[in-house]
């Protein structure tokens with residue numbers, strides 16, 4: 121009997137560490153794992169928690185240029201030797217000793233989750249240390265060295281998957297994964313993000329729909345700054361769901377960057393943990409609907425490391441474990457005590473952000489009508505007009 125979920129985790133993953141002044145602090149991963157453990161998710165029936173050894177160069181080279189891998193290895197041995205021509209030793213991607221191994225370990229974790237799901241060892245896979253979606257074939261970018269998501273997808277294609285859907289709900293455009301599969305009609309990449317006019321990497325426009333022979337295989341939902349739960353969930357449901365249903369993937373890979381949250385210091389959306397959980401729940405259900413539950417969920421961005429990242433990815437893991445945690449559940453005191461000792465401030469009290477005064481999480485479905493005076497609706501409509509006809513879908517109605 122397959123396990124319910126393969127969760128990739130051990131303490132070695134915290135070695136992906138750009139240093140104390142960098143926003144991508146590895147403690148966010150440790151706090152996530154501790155919260156999962158404190159809630160009993162790692163001990164729930166059918167949950168396997170496994171580490172990984174660094175991926176070998178042949179696996180990395182299914183996506184990355186050999187010259188780039190050699191440059192990462194050189195910078196990893198001697199950070200002074202980092203070559204900015206490969207995006208290494210930069211402000212976003214400073215070199216550190218052991219960088220190659222730390223990055224290749226994340227890749228191996230994602231590939232292992234993909235393999236376990238594809239070979240039927242586990243129903244779902246989770247690697248919240250992964251989702252490093254900005255890494256390019258020949259350069260580091262945006263805190264990402266190796267593109268574990270793309271390497272996992274490439275592994276699936278090489279082992280018999282005919283169609284893979286990748287859905288990226290990080291606040292930043294999933295540019296690396298999109299670029300790598302731009303010309304490949306077997307891989308649908310959907311990125312829902314804050315407009316490149318306001319945010320790194322400055323790309324991801326609705327009219328970017330994929331290369332020749334792969335038109336419609338890239339989907340970009342470019343949303344205005346300031347967006348809150350209702351607009352974001354409306355946009356996700358009005359774009360991701362119909363296109364994935366129409367594409368009929370063999371596997372669904374999702375990236376759950378939680379830098380969409382109101383407290384995230386790097387971006388300008390205003391989401392709650394509750395909305396991020398709701399999106400994960402919907403994507404999980406979608407995997408059961410379209411691909412027999414073959415679902416691999418990854419982490420990604422997220423720079424509010426105490427209040428946001430641990431709760432969001434704990435929800436993702438709990439959903440994949442079929443042991444979802446309500447947003448009204450108190451955060452375990454042992455975890456809050458640990459946060460107090462570590463950070464000198466209390467962690468969040470509940471597993472969600474919304475209070476009874478906020479009312480329930482709610483959004484309008486697209487079928488309830490298109491409002492041309494809404495900047496969210498105009499953004500959604502731009503995406504639907506650009507790609508829905510390529511999938512034989514109606515622009516106005518689901």
Ligand SMILES: [Zn+2]
Nearest residue numbers: 244404408413
């Ligand atoms: Zn499931």
Ligand SMILES: [Zn+2]
Nearest residue numbers: 290292379421
């Ligand atoms: Zn991000």
